[in-house]
Amino acid sequence: MSAFEPLREQLASAAEAFGAGLVDDVEQALATDVEIFPVCHHSPASALAMVRRLREKQPKVVYMELCEDLRPVLDELVNCRLPVAVQAFATTIDGFPKEWEPLSVIAPITESSAEYQAIAYAMETPGVELVLVDRSVDHVFQWEPRSKESPEVAIEMGDLRPGFAELEEHLLHHGKVRHWSEWWDQYVEQPLSGADYETYRQVMVLVGSLFRRLRPTGNEVDENRERYMWTRMREHLAASGTDPADCLYVCGAFHAASPVLGEQMEISPRTATEWLYGLIPSSHTDIERQFGLAMGSVTIAAATWEKALKRTGLTPYRLSKAGKPGKTKAKLPAPVPHQGLQGFLTQPPVLDGFDEEELLGWCVDIVRLARRNGYLSSTADAIAIYETSILLAGMRNRKRPTPYDFQDAAVTCIEKEHVPGRRDVRRLCEILLGGDKIGQVGYHSLPPLAQDVYDRLAPLGLDLDKRRIQRSLIDLDTSPDLEPCSHLLWILRRLLPDDAVRPIMGSRRLGERSHQESWDLDLGRNQRSIIELGYEGVTIEQVLEQRLRRVAWDEKATAATALEAVEDSLLYLRNARFTNELGERAVELLSAERTVDEAPDVLRRIRRLLAYYRTHEPVLPAWAESFVATGYAHYCTLLPTAFVADDTGVRQVGATLAFLFTMESLAMSLGCERTQLELAVQQSHPEAPPKVALLWTARFQLGLLSMAELRELIAGLTDNPLVVPTVPLYISGFVQALDSAPALTPFVVEVISRAFAKLPDEVLLPWLPKLITTLKDEAPELVPTLVREAGRTYPARLPSVDSFVPPWDAPQSAPAPKQVVVSGPVAELLARHPETGAAVGELFGCEPVAVAAGRAATTPLVAAHPGTVNAVAGVLVS
Structure with missing residues (x-):
C-alpha cells in the first residue's frame, strides 16, 4: 500500500x-x-x-x-x-x-x-x-x-x-x-x-x-x-x-x-433616518x-x-x-x-449556427462608421474583419463569431496605431450593436422639485427632455417676463454640473444686471442631477438655502466661507432674514479664528459686500457693522503674532493691515479706537524681510516714521552688500502694502528705480529673476498698479529718456517763509504763549514765530486761515 x-x-x-x-x-x-x-x-x-x-x-x-x-x-x-x-x-x-x-x-x-x-x-x-x-x-x-x-x-x-x-x-x-x-x-x-x-x-x-x-x-x-x-x-x-x-x-x-x-x-x-425614494436615469x-x-x-x-x-x-x-x-x-x-x-x-449545447449575413452586415457597417469618425478604413478592412472574426471564434472553440469576437477583430484591423477622433473602434462597435442606451424618467414620475424646474422654464419654449445642447436667448429689456427664468437658470448654474447649464453671455455679480443673456442648456442628459436635488427639498431655493446653511455651520467653516454664503444668498435667494443670519454667523466665526490665514479672502469679500450695501441700501446692515468692528479689534490683537509667526505668509499680514487701514474710518465711527492699532504695530517685531517692509509702511501710515526716515532705511539696504540679495523680498513687502497704502505707489517705484540705477550689473543680473518671481508669487494682482505708476513717472517717448530727471532726484528749492504781520487778539495771544505758538508752527512745518512790540510776525499758517485764527484768539484772550 x-x-x-x-x-x-x-x-x-x-x-x-x-x-x-x-x-x-x-x-x-x-x-x-x-x-x-x-x-x-x-x-x-x-x-x-x-x-x-x-x-x-x-x-x-x-x-x-x-x-x-x-x-x-x-x-x-x-x-x-x-x-x-x-x-x-x-x-x-x-x-x-x-x-x-x-x-x-x-x-x-x-x-x-x-x-x-x-x-x-x-x-x-x-x-x-x-x-x-x-x-x-x-x-x-x-x-x-x-x-x-x-x-x-x-x-x-x-x-x-x-x-x-x-x-x-x-x-x-x-x-x-x-x-x-x-x-x-x-x-x-x-x-x-x-x-x-x-x-x-x-x-x-x-x-x-x-x-x-x-x-x-x-x-x-x-x-x-x-x-x-x-x-x-x-x-x-x-x-x-x-x-x-x-x-x-x-x-x-x-x-x-x-x-x-x-x-x-x-x-x-x-x-430614525428619513429616506427619500425616486427614480433616476441610468x-x-x-x-x-x-x-x-x-x-x-x-x-x-x-x-x-x-x-x-x-x-x-x-x-x-x-x-x-x-x-x-x-x-x-x-x-x-x-x-x-x-x-x-x-x-x-x-452533451454539447446546441448553439446558433453561423449567420454569415449578420457578420457581413456588421463588417460593412463598422467600416462605414469608422470612416465617419476619422479612420482611413476601406473595403479591405471589412474583409479582414470578417476573416479575423471567424478565425478568433475558431481559436476560442466557437462555431459562430460572437459580438466579442467581432469587437476584437475590428480593433485589430482598423485601429492599428492611434485614435483619430474622440471615439475608438471598440466604442464604435458598441454604437453599431445598439449604442449606450440611456434611460429617462417621465414628468409624472419626477419629484416635485424637478417638476417645478420644468414648469418654471417652460416660457423659454424649449424641449428640456431632449438629450442635446439647446441654445436659449433671453432679452431682459424687451421680455421682462423672462426674468424669473433667468434667475432660476443662475441658481441651477450654482447647483448643477457645469455642462448642464452654461452661460454664454451675461453674468451674475453683486450690483450688476444683465440686459441680454445666452444659455446652453443640457438638462436632458443631466436629469439625474435635477432629480437628486429633489431629495433635498421641495423647491430649488430651499435646496440652496439648506446647502448654504450646511456650509456656514460646518465644523470646518471659516469667516471667509460664511461671507461667500452671504454673497450667494444676496445673488440667488434675495432673503434678507437668511442673509442676516449668515452674516451673524460670519461675525461669530471671525471672532473665533486664531490666525490671519483667511485674511486675504475675508478682505476681498467684505469689501465687495460693503460696496454693494453702500450703493443699494440706505444703511449698512447690523451684521456688517458688527463684522467690521469685530474684525478691527480682532486683527489688532492677532497682528503682533502674525508678524513673527513663520507659518503666516506676507500676503496674509498684508491683507490684515489692509483690513485695518481701509476699514479704519468705519471702525472709528462704530466705537473702535486707533490706539489699538498703534499698540499692535509698536508690539510687532518681525525678522523676515517682507514683513519688516510691511511694518515700516504701517509705522509710516501711523505717523511713527517719516518719509525721510523711510528713504534712509531703504538706502541702508542697498548700501550693504550683505543685505542686497534680500532687497527683492523687501520690495515684495512694500508691494503688499499698496493694498492698505496706495499713496505709497510712487515711493515703491522710486525704490525699484534707485536699486536699478545704483546696483552694478554683477549684482543686478542675479537679483532680477528673484525680484520677478517674488512679485509673481506674492503680489500678482498689485503689479499692474506699479506698472501704471511707472508709466506716469517715466517719459512716454524714447528721445525724452536722455534728458529725463526723475522726480525724486530733482532739486528741491525751499521757499522762503512768508512773514505776515498781525495785531490785535492774535498778536496778544502769541505774545502771551510764544512757546505754544512755536510748537504748533513747527508741527505744521512752519518757521518759528517772532513777536515784538505787541505785534507778531508768523508763518503761512495764520495767513492761510485768518478768520479761524482770529476767532480762536478772541475766545482765548477774552
Whole structure:
C-alpha cells in the first residue's frame, strides 16, 4: 500500500462530498414549497426563461429580491424609458456614523432582465401582487461594518459572479476570454437561451452553488439576507392566505443555492433616518461601471435579447400607461425539448449556427462608421474583419463569431496605431450593436422639485427632455417676463454640473444686471442631477438655502466661507432674514479664528459686500457693522503674532493691515479706537524681510516714521552688500502694502528705480529673476498698479529718456517763509504763549514765530486761515 494512499482517499472523498453537495443544493432548491426562480441580472437567457414561465404558470404572487421599501417607486416605471435606477437617498442620517452622510442605494433596471419582466407581468396582470422581500435600505446600512468609510451601495438584482478570484482567473484562461462577462455569455448564456425551464433552473442553481461554496468569506451576511427574505415571504403567506404553489420567488442564483432556505429570523427595527425614494436615469455604461462588467457587455446583452425575441417569437411583458394597452398580442411559448441537468452537462449545447449575413452586415457597417469618425478604413478592412472574426471564434472553440469576437477583430484591423477622433473602434462597435442606451424618467414620475424646474422654464419654449445642447436667448429689456427664468437658470448654474447649464453671455455679480443673456442648456442628459436635488427639498431655493446653511455651520467653516454664503444668498435667494443670519454667523466665526490665514479672502469679500450695501441700501446692515468692528479689534490683537509667526505668509499680514487701514474710518465711527492699532504695530517685531517692509509702511501710515526716515532705511539696504540679495523680498513687502497704502505707489517705484540705477550689473543680473518671481508669487494682482505708476513717472517717448530727471532726484528749492504781520487778539495771544505758538508752527512745518512790540510776525499758517485764527484768539484772550 502506497504511503500516499490515505491522502488520495481523503482527497477523493472530499471531491465526492463537494460534488454531492452541489447536487444537494440543487435538490433542496427545487423542493421548496414556494417555487424559486434563479436569475442572473441583465441576462437574456434569464429573461427568456422568465417570460416562458410566467405565461405557463401565471403566478398570483411574485416575490422579488429587492429592498422592500422600494415597492411604491416601481409603480412609476410606467412613465419611464429604460434603463432607469430605483434610488433611496438620505441627506440627514440618524443611527449611522456621521461621516457616511449622505446615504444612497441604487438598483438599476433594464428591459432585458428577468426582474423587469416579472415586474411588468405583476403590474399589467389583474389580481397579481408584487412583493419585495429583501432588506430595507435602512437595514442595508445597518449591516454595513462601522469601520467602513462613506459606503455607496449599488444593488444589482440577481448578481452572479464568483467571489473566488483564482476560480475566475482559471475560467477566463481556459475559456480563452478576457472578461467574466464574455465567459458567461459563451458558456452559460448562449447554451441556456434555448434550454427548457427545468434545465434552466437546475443549471442556474448549480452554478450559484459552485460559486457559493468556492467563496472564501462573506457568506454570513448573505445567509442573514436569505433568512430576512424567507421571513417576509412567510409573513405575507400567513397574512394573505395565498397558496405557496401560486407564488414565484425571483432571486439571484447565488441565493437560490442557500443552505438556510425556509429559515426565519427576528428583524430589528429601522433607525430614525428619513429616506427619500425616486427614480433616476441610468445607462448601459453606468451599469457596467457600477458592477465591474466588461465595457459594452450590457449593450451586447440588449442586442442579444432583441435577436432572441425575433428568433423565438416570444412577446415580452412591457409596462403600458393606463388606458393604453400594448398593441402586440402575446404569443404562447414554443415548446422546448426537455434536456435536464445531466444531459446539459454531458452533451454539447446546441448553439446558433453561423449567420454569415449578420457578420457581413456588421463588417460593412463598422467600416462605414469608422470612416465617419476619422479612420482611413476601406473595403479591405471589412474583409479582414470578417476573416479575423471567424478565425478568433475558431481559436476560442466557437462555431459562430460572437459580438466579442467581432469587437476584437475590428480593433485589430482598423485601429492599428492611434485614435483619430474622440471615439475608438471598440466604442464604435458598441454604437453599431445598439449604442449606450440611456434611460429617462417621465414628468409624472419626477419629484416635485424637478417638476417645478420644468414648469418654471417652460416660457423659454424649449424641449428640456431632449438629450442635446439647446441654445436659449433671453432679452431682459424687451421680455421682462423672462426674468424669473433667468434667475432660476443662475441658481441651477450654482447647483448643477457645469455642462448642464452654461452661460454664454451675461453674468451674475453683486450690483450688476444683465440686459441680454445666452444659455446652453443640457438638462436632458443631466436629469439625474435635477432629480437628486429633489431629495433635498421641495423647491430649488430651499435646496440652496439648506446647502448654504450646511456650509456656514460646518465644523470646518471659516469667516471667509460664511461671507461667500452671504454673497450667494444676496445673488440667488434675495432673503434678507437668511442673509442676516449668515452674516451673524460670519461675525461669530471671525471672532473665533486664531490666525490671519483667511485674511486675504475675508478682505476681498467684505469689501465687495460693503460696496454693494453702500450703493443699494440706505444703511449698512447690523451684521456688517458688527463684522467690521469685530474684525478691527480682532486683527489688532492677532497682528503682533502674525508678524513673527513663520507659518503666516506676507500676503496674509498684508491683507490684515489692509483690513485695518481701509476699514479704519468705519471702525472709528462704530466705537473702535486707533490706539489699538498703534499698540499692535509698536508690539510687532518681525525678522523676515517682507514683513519688516510691511511694518515700516504701517509705522509710516501711523505717523511713527517719516518719509525721510523711510528713504534712509531703504538706502541702508542697498548700501550693504550683505543685505542686497534680500532687497527683492523687501520690495515684495512694500508691494503688499499698496493694498492698505496706495499713496505709497510712487515711493515703491522710486525704490525699484534707485536699486536699478545704483546696483552694478554683477549684482543686478542675479537679483532680477528673484525680484520677478517674488512679485509673481506674492503680489500678482498689485503689479499692474506699479506698472501704471511707472508709466506716469517715466517719459512716454524714447528721445525724452536722455534728458529725463526723475522726480525724486530733482532739486528741491525751499521757499522762503512768508512773514505776515498781525495785531490785535492774535498778536496778544502769541505774545502771551510764544512757546505754544512755536510748537504748533513747527508741527505744521512752519518757521518759528517772532513777536515784538505787541505785534507778531508768523508763518503761512495764520495767513492761510485768518478768520479761524482770529476767532480762536478772541475766545482765548477774552
